[in-house]
Amino acid sequence: MDQRGYAKFLSRNDIIVAEGGTVTKFSDVPGSGDITYQAVEFDISDYQMINKVTVTPNGLSGQTASDSESIDDYFQHSRVRNGIMQTESDALNQAKMIIASRKEQGVNIQLNSLTVDAYGSNDPSRVIAALNLDIFDPIEVTQTLPAGNVVTDSVIAGLTYQITPKSFMVTFSCAQPFAVGFLLDSTVDGILDEDSLAY
Missing domain, CATH: 2.40.30 (Elongation Factor Tu (Ef-tu); domain 3)
Structure with a gap:
């Protein structure tokens, strides 16, 4: 503004x-x-941590990404997300990006x-x-x-x-x-x- x-x-x-x-x-x-x-x-809090996520494009089956080391250390913090991406590959890339940026969120x-x-x-x-x-x-x-x-x-x-x-x-x-x-x-x-x- x-x-x-x-x-x-x-x-x-x-x-x-x-x-x-x-x-x-x-x-x-x-x-x-x-x-x-x-x-x-x-x-x-550890609310922002995400170490397992499923991203589903509209009309497709969806992709899941996770980080086993983060899950072992901090227990599972999962999310489900729907989006307008066009392909399963795009969904997987988005899921990987979410895990990479949030797998230790809340540790610090x-x-x-x-x-x-x-x-x-x-x-x-x-x-x-x-x-x-x-x-x-x-x-x-x-x-x-x-x-x-x-x-x-x-x-x-x-x-x-x-x-x-x-x-x-x-x-x-x-x-x-x-x-x-x-x-x-x-x-x-x-x-x-x-x-x-x-x-």
Whole structure:
């Protein structure tokens, strides 16, 4: 949604390119060089994990893909999906892509939301982030804990602003990219044999 209220629809390629853009880094450690934040909310469930999936094209029999190592380690998390793909081969490729990108989803902690206090001039980088970051922009968030730091990589999936005369809070809803494309020179999406590029 732009400043005038018009929705902008993005192609799959536009989304992949946006997710492979420059990562904005946030941390709860002042003076770390990263943008400081007000609050984070993590998801420690395994709901997003998929290690067995059946994809069925309309009018065809369907294809199943699974990852036995993930099933042995984390029990079976299965899904069924119908689609408009044209062939069984397309269905199998989609099933493999889903397994490759979701077979360990939930093993690592996932970021649900990040809240930034953008009021005042103490840290202009917070104001810039609050105004410039948009849906599908990649972020990295570090939270310091006694047992060690938690570092999560996410993309922005939504924005909520709370603005009063004396406050400006922005909450970024976060998500993991469902599937990625290969992006040259990207330290995240430019690595072969990783995630969805592995199958």
